[in-house]
Amino acid sequence: MKSLGWLRLPLALCMLFLYLPIAVLVVMSFNGGRSAFTMDGLSFRWYAKLAGNGDLLTALGNSLLVATGATVIAVVLGTTLAVGLARYTRSSTLDAYAMAPAIMPDLVLAIGLLAFYSLISMTLGLFSVMLAHAVFGMAFVVAVVRARLVQADPALEEASRDLGAPAFTTFRRVTLPTIAPAVIAGALLTFTLSLDEFVIAFFTNGPTTPTLPISIYSMVRFGVTPEINALATVLLLVSFTVVIASARLSRRTEALDE
């Protein structure tokens, strides 16, 4: 720390900038009064109100359903595609193509999908959102798994084949265990991204089945209340836990590798 010198100041200011808004939300969520801005005693009443908010719980259920479905599709297609790209082609164009949905601006993907669904007369709802979330989730799975495969030794797979193992056995017994941490990481990434995704869901969802971000959006537009602060605090807690857990997980798998 000593060698940092004056650099400690920007670092401290940046952390303040990053965490002050979050801290304010958390403090305000325990407000006893009705205002989202002024503290008037401490209470849990907004948390109680939140727990009784049926619409929000339905939206959360919708989000979890979409995220689960999207993750399953993304992991199955993404893992096979990553293996295919790493072992059966040398085309960097195909690599880029497979990962393109991850960098495609969400707005462009959203209007594209809306136009596409409308062209094929698909009913908009949770299913259309799920299919949409799977496409960018898959791109992230491909990116993570592909990176892992580059580090893995292809001689192991060759050895398994040379010893007469069928392709599927080789995949299940050799390839899959090697890439398992990356597959799990990709799945977590897809799940969290899907839970949080707003723009694409906003365009490709039907009018009657909001996901959680869509509900939050309408709550925020409608007005500012301590109830949103309480919801924000709960979500913050969840993402803190997930980030710290996955940081630990990745450190542990790295340690296992050595």
Next chain:
Amino acid sequence: MTDLISSTPTGRGATERSSRRERVALLVPGLGYVTAFMAVPVLLVLSYVFFQRGRFGGVVYEFTWDNFSRAFTPTYRAVLVDSLVIAGAATLLALLIGYPVAYAIAMLPDRLRNIALVLVVIPFWTNFLVRTYAWIVLLSNEGVVNRSLERFGVIEDPITLLYTRGAVIVGLVYAYLPLMILPLYASISRLDPELREAATNLGASRFTVFRTITWKLSLPGVLTGCIFVFVPSLGNFIIPELLGGGKFVMVGNVVRDQFLKARDWPFGATLALVLIVVLAVLFFVQSRVSRRLSTGGPS
């Protein structure tokens, strides 16, 4: 390394045919999915730029250039310029904040470095709308910032902070700062400290060392970070709406409104195309510059 591994022969001799089948089985479903749910949709919506709006929304497949001439009328030109300025300002500000921070993190001892990185990333993994909403709580007239300034006697009446251009820019910086810090950190931490030492020993001033070595060698990271912030900022429509109060309309807002309110899909698609062209130019410039930096080396 990468090339060595991927060029390992895979299908040999008797396995040639089955390997071909495996290849199809592994590649086709995934690539097919990307084609169906990205390539086709994006190309479809972009084809709309040549067509007309139907009377009740929808698209009438009759060729026209009108969408383009409309996209460049003064009104929409102003929106485009404004969007570029706001996204550009947010990017610049994020770079100014992010560079010293990334540098400081790179100088930390290992353990603290990982903690600092996780701390930078955590806000990024929290709900985007919640993070934006936090700034409403901070910046509104009865908000925390105004209250504090009043209490300390800096101001008497609340100053307007929310629903300003500044609020939109701050919101964008806050939303995407981690995307600036991470690539900057990656390229700064990779620098060989001996280069700096050598320059110092040869009598270069601290500023010269920074300018000719640290800054120059971290330029790829700078470019990546700037693109990572600029790209999502340019198409964003939530932050201008929530923190700009609808007073600052950016391209993303217009595209959203053309699709969901005015139901003029061809015109919305045309503005989206403008967005894509800007981004494509940026990616092109970035790849050219970083290739020159990596082959030419420091000059």
